[in-house]
Amino acid sequence: MTKPVVPDFRRTLTLRDVSEASGVSEMTVSRVLRNRGDVSDSTRERVLEAARRLGYVPNKIAGALASQRVNLVGVIIPSLSNMVFPEVMTGISDVLEDTGLQPVVGVTNYLPEREEAVIYEMLSWRPSGLILAGLEHSEASQAMLAQAGVPVVEIMDIDGTPVDSAVGISHRRAGRQMAEEIVAAGYRRIAFLGTQMPNDHRAKKRLAGFEEALARAGLTLADREFYSGGSALLKGREMTEAVLKRSPDVDFLYYSNDMIGAGGLLYCLAEGIDVPGRVGLAGFNGVELLDGLPRRLATMDACRLDIGRLAAEIIAGKRPDGIVSGEIIELSPTLQRGDTIRNG
Amino acid sequence: MTKPVVPDFRRTLTLRDVSEASGVSEMTVSRVLRNRGDVSDSTRERVLEAARRLGYVPNKIAGALASQRVNLVGVIIPSLSNMVFPEVMTGISDVLEDTGLQPVVGVTNYLPEREEAVIYEMLSWRPSGLILAGLEHSEASQAMLAQAGVPVVEIMDIDGTPVDSAVGISHRRAGRQMAEEIVAAGYRRIAFLGTQMPNDHRAKKRLAGFEEALARAGLTLADREFYSGGSALLKGREMTEAVLKRSPDVDFLYYSNDMIGAGGLLYCLAEGIDVPGRVGLAGFNGVELLDGLPRRLATMDACRLDIGRLAAEIIAGKRPDGIVSGEIIELSPTLQRGDTIRNG
């Protein structure tokens, strides 16, 4: 099952090897490989040929140290598995693609101490910029970010004070807006179903905004249910069942994300519950998944692609007026009523 | 909306700054910060205090150059958005966590030329190892990997010849196995629904194995339908509708992944089609999502967590016998019949 380990006698190649193989100085090789400065066509050809033939791969560690430039952008997010960050990443990659910058992802699992460690690790590679989710960070994290001396963009959320720049939506406002819509549609006994969220600050803010708007309409949450871990779709089912059994008079279910909302929708449809007549449903995020459901769940898209794009543009110095720092961009999520809120 | 850009007068800190602040040599500071070698407790205290006070973050670029050691492991995958790789990443992170190694993700979007670029970029940082999906790579990629001088683990698939090590399942066999199960259950008019797959070699191998087993039973595919892009769940619905309309006598639908399978299942349920009586359904991957569906879709889990773990263990040199190279590990996916294959 195992083939013999062939000891590698070749040291790994350096500029010097290419230089010797092509008969020019290391400096000239360096210039050729970076397309920097003037080199005659004939020399360029010779160098490229030698590099290709040897299979030379430049050592960016040495290059970065010498030039004090690192073409890396750290991206720090809480989780890969919840459908929201892949799209942010797409936006970031799209923009960075033709800037020579390269995103590097770090995952925190919603743990502040993990975040601190990831920030430290990232900064120790002296990246050209940092993009990270959320505005809430440990004190030590904040200090590191402030000291870093590179552009830092906090994304997703703008309800708070960024270290440097921020691109996102107001989750508080998003929650409020959804509540207003629901109340306007005539629902009165409204329940909330969501993640246990010691560290999901954005979900928390949405709920706060939601309750605030309810209060203004003279209402309070009729019930609430929380979960953590497991298949979100399944949890959505289970929580929905639990709430509807416990509080049969509830007429609206507000979910903290689309995945559990979808689970709830499937549950209601399977049980033959009239949606949106008997109960209305709404989620949050506008994930692509929803397109495939039997009925379109009401939701609010979180502008994830744009957030990624704009954050990357700030880091890449592509913003109009060349702003690279201290910008706060608030995007407006659009409410999609779908088929699960009745027409007031 | 923008705050003034405060010019950063402080150069970024170096060992020398900490050394001066604590009155010892740079070397001693270095030792303290890496916990390497003997340092007296009093000195250690003084150094740590100074480092903390100044907010010093070591420069790993310089460290890596000097020590010829980089605690990074490149992980190259085709896509972040299909639910399968997050779980692989989890397995990898779990294992690397306490080895001091750090995964760095690169995404290829199923494009060989992107893959080549990502491999080049990764190798230029001289990582301690590389984990990449699939066994099919451009010639240039293969050459780079072979020359890299670090352990390379190709994951997910083992139907082919790895550059170095491989951890995965046989997709060909997986396809065969599912076909046998379906045929044994008495289905005869079987259709395939999947991605357009110029570069999804694993889906292609599953289909090949599937058709091979059908042929052995004297059957051929009754119909086939392909898609690309868009919401997989929605595509699953649409394709299912298309196939069932076009070939009303089809009695089984084999999907190349669970997400479109789930779409198909939802479609059938909504249309009141008897599953698994009138048509049977099966997908591939065993994603968590399925737990939340109204009925459990037949599928085969791809051992993603284990694949990640084992790959990481190889890189980290944690395999029994200290094998670091040239190992091929085949895992056996388990078939989950769910509720969508009738009992033969």
Next chain:
DNA sequence: GATGCGGCTGTTAGCGGTAACATAACAGAT
């Protein structure tokens, strides 16, 4: 023919750490 200049190439001196090898101080053994 001296001068200037742009195109091309080479030389030198780091970048900020760490490996490897001194060195110093002091304890206990002889």
Next chain:
DNA sequence: ATCTGTTATGTTACCGCTAACAGCCGCATC
């Protein structure tokens, strides 16, 4: 008192590359 060994610290020489500058050549200019 000398030797040995251990612990704690410092010194030196790089790691592989690039910025900055220096040189050389040929050609147009005055």
